[in-house]
Amino acid sequence: MTKLVALPIPFSAGENQRIVYPVIASDAKHTVLIDTGFPGQLPLLQEAAAKEGIALENLTHIVITHHDMDHIGSLAALKRTFPRAQVVSSAIEADYINGSKKSPRLELAEQRAASLPPAEQQGALAYVQMLKSVERIEVDKTFKEDELLPCFGGVLIISTPGHLPGHISLYFEKDKTLITGDAMTMENGKVAMANPQYTLNMPQARESVQQFLKYDIEKIICYHGGVFEGDGHKAIEEALANS
Ligand SMILES: [Zn+2]
Structure with a gap:
């Protein structure tokens, strides 16, 4: 059985304490971390995973949705500590992640x-x-667009450019769970479009989010905002209508 959880990782933004939500998915064969927090947050990731009964020593993959610093900050430290874990991203983001x-x-x-x-x-x-x-760190494997990963009952990699050019989101078919990365955020219990201030191409970002409507979604995990549970379709349509 898949264990699929958001790991609340706190950070300070000026005077405010905020939280980002890397996701960890784990079963008997694979342990996959999606995004890695800010630089220096490896101990917090370990602690948060341990609270869920998951040891990062078992990491098989680290998936990066895009190369913003709050997503790749602790990636190099993770790879040094757990070298067996394969780093994966889109081909476009790989060039930014490795600094080429x-x-x-x-x-x-x-x-x-x-x-x-x-x-x-x-x-x-x-x-x-x-x-x-x-x-900066080398990516071990890049995804083809709309690739289906043969783990956890099928994980679809959805190309969702807009916030950044090679941004990806993940859809866990069996769990009906969408991991948005920064394609969407959650504020006051509602999912919303990515913040335009940090989105390079807003029309493209909207098109990316529209694709989510193809899937049967009961849970949405936003890197900024956390977990939404309920009618995913309705929530995404509302987010599009309100943006
Ligand atoms: Zn971002």
Whole structure:
């Protein structure tokens, strides 16, 4: 039987304490972590997984939905600690994860810093430095579009560009569970479209979310916001209508 859980990983954003939700799926054969939190969060991931009775020592795969720093932050540390785990992503994101291509997120941050008067650049430049400091690592395997992974009763990789160009989401068929990554968020118990502020291509992001309506969904896990349980179709349609 598959154990499929969101791991609440806290982080501080200025004065506020927030939470991101990497997901871990585990059965007798596979243990798969989806996204890895910020840099330095490996101990928190281990602790959160242990609370669910899952040992990261058993990790077989680490799936990355996209290369933003809150998703790949602890990836290099995880791979060093658990080298048996295969790192997987889309082919597009693999080039950003390994650093062979310059991240569009970094490019935007640099443009923003350059557009500010020198006296106001400090925060923007610190953000640029932070993005640059994230450790880069090779991806072991890339997905083809709409590939079906032969584990947990079938896991569909859905190409969901928009937030970033090679973004993917995952659909666990047997569990009727959608892992959105950052294609959607959850606020006040409701799923919503990705935050336009951090989305590179909003029309593309909407098209990506529309694809989710093809699937029978009873549970949605958003990296920012956590777990929604109920009528997935209705929730996604509402999110599209409200954006
Ligand atoms: Zn993101």
